[in-house]
Amino acid sequence: MKIFLFPSVIRRKLTDGVIRGPRSSTTTLDIPSAKLDYRYQGPFTILQQINPVAYKLELPPSLKIHPVFHVSQLKPCHANYFPGRIAPPPPVQVDGHEEFPVAQILDLKQLRGKLHYLIDWVGYGPEERSWEPADLLHAPAKVRAFHWQFPDKPGP
Known part of the structure; x- marks a missing residue:
């Protein structure tokens, strides 16, 4: 056949x-x-x-x-013809699930009694910043650095 x-x-x-x-x-x-x-x-x-x-x-x-x-x-797949456009990095595998690395914590607010941090992600622009709950954030060094820089903000 x-x-x-x-x-x-x-x-x-x-x-x-x-x-x-x-x-x-x-x-x-x-x-x-x-x-x-x-x-x-x-x-x-x-x-x-x-x-x-x-x-x-x-x-x-x-x-x-x-x-x-x-x-x-x-x-x-065609080559990237825009040199300024860079693909964001893939998430890292931590304990069997994907996590994105945190570049910097920019701000803090309280919603319904819970702390939320404004996160700047590694490899992403300012339009991709997001508010994340403190209990879901796995970057203790970045949280400590933020609270050291802004001691008047409420802490965990």
Whole structure:
């Protein structure tokens, strides 16, 4: 039995990096609708070509999916043509869950009797700063430095 492939599949050259998609995965985010999900994930590096239409990718362990994909689910990753645009760093694995490193604690407020810190994240811009509850923050050195710098603010 012969298998015929479309010319677009045969001509596709996947060399360095690829982006997975569309709708080929489940993300770890709680997104209410598939249309709000990311269309593509990546870039990922190609470990090996299994056959002419299947590639094995190097995936992070947090995805927990099979790393072999058909070429129809991959598209080539193009170089970053904007030198000022840098991808944010991936989260670090701590005790089996992902955490983002804290660059600096900027402010403190109390909501419903609980402390919330304004966090500046490593690798993210000012538009990505967020208020995080003190009990979910795992950066004791940064909290101590903040309270040393601002001793009049309420402490934990």
